[in-house]
Structure formats: structure tokens, C-alpha cells
Amino acid sequence: MEWLGLQFVTELPESGQVILDCSHNPFLVMVAYLVACAASFATLDMAERVVNAEDPGSRRIWRWIGATCLAGGIWAMHFIGMLAFQTPIDIQYDLGITLFSLLIALLASWLAMQTLSEAQPSALHCLKTAFVIGLGIAGMHYVGMAAMKSSATAYYQPGLFALSVAIAIGASFAALWVARYLSEGSGVAHQLLKYSAALILGAGIISMHFTGMAALDLVLPEGGLTASGGDNGHLQLGLTVALIILLILGSAISAALADKKLQNKEEDLRRVNALLSQLDQARMSLQQAANYDALTNLINRRGFNQIFAEKLCQKAAEGGMLAVMFLDIDHFKRINDSLGHDAGDELLKVIAQHIKGSVRSHEDVVARFGGDEFCILINLRDREEARNMAQRIMLKMKEPIELAGRRMVMTTSIGISLFPEDGSTCEELLKHADLALYQSKGAGRNGLHFFSSNLKTRASFELQLEEELRHALREENGLTLYYQPIFELKTGRVTKLEALIRWQHPLHGLLTPDRFITIAENNGLIAELDNWVLRRACKDLGELSRHGCEELKIAWNCSPLNLTRDELANEIEQALRSAGVAPERLELEVTENALMGNIANTLVLLRQIRALGVSLSIDDFGTGYSSLAYLKRLPLNTLKIDRSFILDIPTATADMEIVQAIIVMAHTLHLQVVTEGVESLEQYEFLERSGCDFIQGYLLSRPVPLDELRPVLEEINQRKHSHAVNPLILARGTFAPVSLDPAPKSPAPHAGASVVRPIR
Ligand code: C2E
Ligand code: CA
Ligand code: CA
Numbered sequence: 001m002e003w004l005g006l007q008f009v010t011e012l013p014e015s016g017q018v019i020l021d022c023s024h025n026p027f028l029v030m031v032a033y034l035v036a037c038a039a040s041f042a043t044l045d046m047a048e049r050v051v052n053a054e055d056p057g058s059r060r061i062w063r064w065i066g067a068t069c070l071a072g073g074i075w076a077m078h079f080i081g082m083l084a085f086q087t088p089i090d091i092q093y094d095l096g097i098t099l100f101s102l103l104i105a106l107l108a109s110w111l112a113m114q115t116l117s118e119a120q121p122s123a124l125h126c127l128k129t130a131f132v133i134g135l136g137i138a139g140m141h142y143v144g145m146a147a148m149k150s151s152a153t154a155y156y157q158p159g160l161f162a163l164s165v166a167i168a169i170g171a172s173f174a175a176l177w178v179a180r181y182l183s184e185g186s187g188v189a190h191q192l193l194k195y196s197a198a199l200i201l202g203a204g205i206i207s208m209h210f211t212g213m214a215a216l217d218l219v220l221p222e223g224g225l226t227a228s229g230g231d232n233g234h235l236q237l238g239l240t241v242a243l244i245i246l247l248i249l250g251s252a253i254s255a256a257l258a259d260k261k262l263q264n265k266e267e268d269l270r271r272v273n274a275l276l277s278q279l280d281q282a283r284m285s286l287q288q289a290a291n292y293d294a295l296t297n298l299i300n301r302r303g304f305n306q307i308f309a310e311k312l313c314q315k316a317a318e319g320g321m322l323a324v325m326f327l328d329i330d331h332f333k334r335i336n337d338s339l340g341h342d343a344g345d346e347l348l349k350v351i352a353q354h355i356k357g358s359v360r361s362h363e364d365v366v367a368r369f370g371g372d373e374f375c376i377l378i379n380l381r382d383r384e385e386a387r388n389m390a391q392r393i394m395l396k397m398k399e400p401i402e403l404a405g406r407r408m409v410m411t412t413s414i415g416i417s418l419f420p421e422d423g424s425t426c427e428e429l430l431k432h433a434d435l436a437l438y439q440s441k442g443a444g445r446n447g448l449h450f451f452s453s454n455l456k457t458r459a460s461f462e463l464q465l466e467e468e469l470r471h472a473l474r475e476e477n478g479l480t481l482y483y484q485p486i487f488e489l490k491t492g493r494v495t496k497l498e499a500l501i502r503w504q505h506p507l508h509g510l511l512t513p514d515r516f517i518t519i520a521e522n523n524g525l526i527a528e529l530d531n532w533v534l535r536r537a538c539k540d541l542g543e544l545s546r547h548g549c550e551e552l553k554i555a556w557n558c559s560p561l562n563l564t565r566d567e568l569a570n571e572i573e574q575a576l577r578s579a580g581v582a583p584e585r586l587e588l589e590v591t592e593n594a595l596m597g598n599i600a601n602t603l604v605l606l607r608q609i610r611a612l613g614v615s616l617s618i619d620d621f622g623t624g625y626s627s628l629a630y631l632k633r634l635p636l637n638t639l640k641i642d643r644s645f646i647l648d649i650p651t652a653t654a655d656m657e658i659v660q661a662i663i664v665m666a667h668t669l670h671l672q673v674v675t676e677g678v679e680s681l682e683q684y685e686f687l688e689r690s691g692c693d694f695i696q697g698y699l700l701s702r703p704v705p706l707d708e709l710r711p712v713l714e715e716i717n718q719r720k721h722s723h724a725v726n727p728l729i730l731a732r733g734t735f736a737p738v739s740l741d742p743a744p745k746s747p748a749p750h751a752g753a754s755v756v757r758p759i760r
Contacts, residue, residue: 020218028084037202039073047116070109076245083238097147108136126176134169152218160215171204296352304367321380322419326437332372411446482703538579560594569608583613610635643677
């Protein structure tokens with residue numbers, strides 16, 4: 001310790017020494033304590049700033065300010081403490097050593113700030129650092145003491161010396177530990193804790209100093225004491241130093257306070273900004289919900305109308321063409337009815353993607369209007385562009401879609417109206433696109449139509465037809481039944497007839513059901529119409545009996561909509577009774593999809609009808625999605641294979657396999673099989689070979705009115721036991737009644753006819 005000038009009292013020479021009587025000015029001691037407390041408070045404040053500052057730059061600055069405050073504070077406290085020291089001899093201080101002590105204080109403070117800047121230092125870490133800092137502070141103190149120059153020699157009492165070092169370490173540890181709890185939190189309690197911590201730390205620092213001072217003995221050789229010493233203006237100097245350091249500490253604390261306020265303000269601003277952006281997001285998602293379709297993520301009718309109105313304004317001002325394209329998925333209802341709404345939703349999503357994939361993503365607007373209805377707004381240069389796009393969509397739509405374990409092909413009907421030629425307002429253009437769509441559907445679906453002005457006349461024509469149909473039903477005027485023979489292969493005779501409605505219109509001639517059944521269905525006339533057919537068919541059965549055909553059965557078509565009416569069984573019973581006809585002679589034909597709707601209710605109704613003795617036939621089989629398990633639950637007698645499966649026989653081998661499979665399946669379920677739409681001898685022979693039970697089709701006869709039926713039946717039945725049908729008969733056109741039925745519509749293309757048929 002010699003290099004520090006540290007000598008302990010144990011080394012004191014034994015005789016001829018005077019231990020000086022020293023004291024402290026109590027006022028300056030108080031001032032020193034005040035400075036120590038202020039320095040502690042400032043340091044804790046800076047440490048808090050360092051922890052809370054966001055960018056590393058300001059964290060570094062606060063760390064430096066903190067270190068300076070602490071070092072300056074401790075050093076000033078020491079300096080004032082030394083000024084408070086009153087001795088009977090003159091004391092001078094060595095400037096170099098004094099400055100060196102300041103440097104030690106700065107290093108210890110820098111280390112202290114380094115640890116204080118950590119949010120949650122561990123206890124062990126605090127202890128280790130406190131040890132180093134404590135030594136640093138003690139080092140500063142004793143180096144500061146070494147700067148003291150006088151005629152006396154300084155001796156230290158080892159116990160008190162050690163205690164002072166321990167106090168320095170303890171105070172450092174306390175400072176670090178308290179700072180752990182002060183780094184977070186706010187409010188009055190937090191502030192009070194900080195003040196208390198500053199007072200305790202201040203006390204720690206000052207205790208260290210005065211313990212160190214208590215350890216000091218100034219020793220003079222005997223007779224070396226001269227009268228001098230005293231205050232020497234120490235009070236004034238002490239106060240000046242205290243004032244300066246307090247001013248510095250005060251400025252640092254004020255700066256920290258200002259920074260804290262600024263940071264709080266920034267935080268508030270950030271919070272407000274975050275809140276605003278949340279609000280913005282909420283508004284946007286509300287808007288999204290209002291203008292977008294949740295299922296497909298396409299815009300909805302509302303969103304579409306907004307964009308449409310804007311685009312229309314723009315086109316009206318700048319010139320240019322627009323197309324409105326309405327799309328309707330053909331027979332979509334069948335999917336919902338047979339596979340359930342979840343599958344329907346899945347399908348709609350895929351279709352939406354198909355449509356989106358076929359348009360120009362940034363120029364054209366695709367919307368879902370609800371259900372299976374989509375609408376596209378297209379920027380155009382010429383009309384052909386719209387046609388090309390529609391064809392692209394139709395082609396894309398035909399790609400097989402995997403759904404509920406099945407692969408299926410969908411088709412779509414499209415109607416297009418053009419701006420400016422088809423209308424100038426949104427409403428007009430949408431209405432005209434809808435009319436064009438209606439025409440596409442009317443023309444057998446899976447097609448596209450542009451609006452044309454005569455469509456308007458067509459729409460009013462439909463309206464008029466509805467009125468006239470109502471009238472025809474009420475007056476029982478114009479409606480009539482045609483009968484198509486159903487030939488039983490086993491007996492080689494016609495054993496059944498299918499009743500098919502016709503309407504002899506005063507203006508338009510003989511109308512087939514496809515012209516007016518939908519009108520009846522859409523306008524609540526179908527129950528009445530089917531009921532009329534039922535009563536007429538029963539009456540005709542009576543008539544046939546009177547002419548020796550008491551074995552003939554009649555198959556009667558019932559609309560799916562009619563199957564939802566509970567009173568149907570009663571009506572059938574009444575019609576049979578009033579015509580005096582055995583129920584076994586009536587067969588009810590319902591389409592496969594009609595059975596898929598509300599299965600529970602339909603089952604009850606079908607069982608009631610079966611209980612009457614009326615047989616049940618499932619019509620258009622193969623176009624829906626009935627499963628075997630499903631069919632087993634129904635009280636069925638007959639299964640009618642749809643015409644679309646027969647159309648391409650014998651060229652389509654896949655269809656032939658399907659037909660054979662259906663026949664085997666039906667027979668397993670004890671159902672008889674009718675194949676309709678048989679037009680060629682090859683089809684006939686194939687069906688005979690495949691074990692089909694009944695044949696119906698133009699090969700045998702077209703539907704004919706009742707009074708022309710006799711010769712047709714005789715003609716067919718005559719060929720009993722020989723080959724049932726002779727191609728020559730067809731060539732000769734022996735079946736005169738053929739000409740009475742209006743020319744059949746050209747058969748729908750195969751793909752179109754089986755639009756939603758699963759690909760097997
Ligand atoms: P559907 O029940 O499938 O009737 C068979 C349709 O196929 C009939 O058309 C028939 O004329 C036609 N057809 C029969 N053999 C051949 C053939 O070899 N080739 C071709 N190309 N077609 C053939 P129609 O009479 O025009 O009836 C169309 C649809 O109207 C019927 O289909 C049925 O769903 C409905 N319908 C007919 N009469 C009634 C009725 O009284 N009430 C109800 N609700 N619907 C009826
Ligand atoms: Ca039928
Ligand atoms: Ca059919």
C-alpha cells in the first residue's frame with residue numbers, strides 16, 4: 001500500500017508522535033450527504049432512461065450521462081467531505097492525484113451504469129459488479145486521500161478501513177438491486193421508492209466516506225504542531241462545488257424527465273396510430289363483408305353494382321365498349337339436392353376459380369350474385385372478344401371436377417349484353433344480359449347468347465304464355481295427352497304407355513312440354529297441370545279398357561315440385577276411383593333428382609302412393625347422383641335409363657358398359673328396367689342382349705294422341721314372337737302417327753344431355 005501512501009496504525013512508530021484531533025464541519029457533511037443523494041437519484045433516473053430508451057444511440061448517451069452524474073456526484077461528495085474535514089494543520093491537495101481519483105470514480109460509475117442498463121441482471125451478476133464498483137469507489141476515496149499534502153502522516157485503522165470498503169461494496173450492491181425494481185413501473189409509489197432508494201444509497205456512499213475518514217489518524221512528530229488550520233474558506237468552496245454539481249445533476253434529471261415525457265408522448269402517438277390502423281382495418285373488413293361474397297371471395301352484387309356504375313360513367317364520358325356477362329351453372333340444384341350443400345359450396349368455389357382463371361385479372365370484374373349465378377364485367381374493343389371469353393369459360397368449365405369422391409363435368413349457360421348498343425344504364429344492361437341467359441337456358445343450356453331486341457319480345461311472349469296456360473287449365477281447353485308405347489321385350493307386346501302432355505295453342509300450334517312445363521313450375525301452375533294430366537290419364541285408362549286394352553298401364557310424369565305436396569296421394573286415389581280404374585294400371589314417374597330433395601317427407605308420400613297399389617318409376621336415371629344404398633330405401637318398381645346413355649350406342653362403348661351395369665344393378669334390387677329414347681335397331685338389339693325389360697323410343701313410335709293409338713299398338717304387337725322390330729318398317733314410315741307429333745327438337749349433344757353426369 002506504500003504507493004498509495006496508505007499506512008496503517010499498526011505501523012505507527014511507538015514514541016514521540018502526536019495524533020491530531022480532527023473534526024468535521026456538520027453543515028458541510030449535510031451538504032455532502034445531499035450531493036450523494038442527488039447523485040444516487042440522478043443515477044437511478046438515468047438507468048431507467050437507458051432501459052426504456054428505444055434506439056441504441058440514445059441508450060449510449062444516457063449511459064454516459066448516468067456515469068458522469070454518478071462519478072461527478074461521488075467525487076463532489078468526497079471533495080465536500082474533505083472540505084468539511086477540520087484539522088489543526090494546513091492541508092494542500094495534489095491536483096494530479098485528485099484528478100486521477102476522479103478518473104477512478106468515472107470508471108467505477110461507467111461499470112455501474114453498464115450493469116444498471118440491463119433490465120434484469122441476476123443476483124450473482126449484481127454481486128460481482130458491486131464488488132468491482134465498491135472497490136472502485138473505495139479506490140477513488142483513498143486515492144483522493146493520498147492527494148492530501150500536509151506536515152502530518154496519515155495512518156489508517158485496518159478495521160474501519162475494511163469496513164469502509166465493505167460499505168462501498170454493500171452500497172453498490174444495494175444500488176444495483178434497487179434498480180432492478182425501478183426499471184419498470186410508474187406512478188407515485190414508484191417515485192417514492194426511487195426517492196427512498198436515493199436516500200439510502202446516498203447514506204451508503206456518505207457512510208463509506210466517513211467510515212474511511214474515521215479510519216484516518218493524522219500523526220505529527222512531537223513538537224511539529226504549529227498554530228494554523230481552521231476553516232480556510234472551506235465552507236464557501238464546499239457550497240460552490242455543491243451548487244455546481246447539484247446544478248449539473250438537476251439538469252441531467254430535468255433532461256431525463258423531458259425525455260421520458262417525450263417518449264410517453266411518442267408512445268401515446270404510436271398507440272393512437274395503432275388504434276387508428278385497427279379502426280381502418282375493421283372498417284375495411286366491414287366493407288369487405290358488405291361488398292364481398294364470403295364463400296368465393298368474389299365481389300357480390302352490391303360491390304359489382306358500385307364498380308359497374310363507375311365504369312359505365314367512365315365509358316359514357318370517354319367512349320368505349322363494355323360487356324355484361326351472366327353465367328348460370330347448368331343443373332346446379334341437382335348437386336345441392338343429391339350431394340348436399342357442403343359439396344355444392346365446394347363446387348361453387350372451384351367454379352369461381354375457373355371463371356377467374358379465364359378472365360383478364362386486372363381488367364375484368366367477376367362477381368357472384370348468389371346461388372350459382374355469376375356476373376362478369378368486361379372491357380371490350382369488339383363484340384367478338386366477349387364471345388371468345390365466354391367460350392373460354394365454357395371450355396374451362398368442362399374440365400372434370402373432383403367432388404365428394406366423384407369426378408364430374410359441369411356446363412354453364414351464358415347471356416351477354418353490350419354497352420352502348422344494348423342499353424345505357426346498369427339496370428337495363430343487367431336485365432338484358434339476364435334475358436340473353438334465359439334464352440341460352442331455353443335453347444338447351446351449355447350455350448351462349450347475346451342480347452337481341454327480339455329477346456324482349458320473347459320475354460313478353462313467355463309472360464303471355466303463362467297467362468294463356470292459366471286460362472287453358474281453367475277452361476280445360478287446348479291441353480291434350482299424347483301416349484308413347486313402352487314395349488316389353490319378354491312378351492313382345494306394348495304393355496305400358498307414357499302419358500306426355502301437349503298444348504294445342506290457338507296461335508303457335510302444338511306445343512311440347514319443354515315450352516310450358518317450366519312456366520307452370522315457375523308460376524305455381526304445376527300442381528294443377530299434373531293433376532289435370534292424372535285425371536285425364538285415368539279417364540283414358542277407362543276408355544282403353546272399353547276398347548279391349550284392359551291390361552295396358554299408363555306412366556304418368558309428376559313434377560318434383562308436386563312431390564312436396566302431402567295431398568298428392570289423396571288426389572291420385574280420387575282420380576283412380578272416379579275413373580273406376582285399378583291402381584295397378586297407373587305408374588308414377590318421378591325424376592331421380594326429385595327424390596333427392598327432402599328424402600324423409602318424400603319417402604312418406606311415396607309409401608302412401610305405393611300403398612294404393614300404384615307403381616313407382618324413377619325417371620331419367622343416371623343424370624343424378626343416386627347411390628345404390630339410397631335407391632334401396634325407396635319403394636320403387638321400375639328404373640328408366642336416361643336417353644343420354646343410349647344416344648351414342650353402339651359407338652360409345654363406355655356408355656354401353658354403363659347401361660349394362662345399371663341393368664344388372666336394377667335387377668339386383670328387383671327393379672324392372674325401361675330404356676327410353678331408343679331410335680335404332682342396333683340400340684334395340686344391344687338392349688335386348690343386355691337383359692333390358694322395356695324399350696321406349698321413336699324406333700317403335702313417337703307419342704300419339706289416344707284416338708290414333710290403336711293402329712300403332714296393333715302394328716307393334718303383330719310382330720310378337722318374330723323379330724320385334726324390322727328396320728324396313730321404319731324405312732317405310734309405317735307409323736303414320738309419327739307425323740302428328742311436332743318435329744322433335746334436334747337432340748341435344750351428348751355432353752350437353754349429360755351435363756352433370758358423373759364420369760365413371
Ligand atoms: P321425359 O319424361 O323424359 O319424357 C320422354 C321424352 O322423350 C318425351 O318428350 C318424349 O317425346 C321423348 N322421346 C321419347 N322417345 C324418344 C326418342 O326416341 N328420341 C327422342 N329424341 N326423344 C324421345 P316430351 O314429350 O317432349 O317431354 C319432355 C319432358 O317433359 C318429359 O321428359 C317430362 O319430363 C316432361 N313432361 C311431359 N309430360 C309431362 C306431364 O304431364 N307432367 C310433367 N310434370 N312433365 C311432363
Ligand atoms: Ca317420363
Ligand atoms: Ca325420361
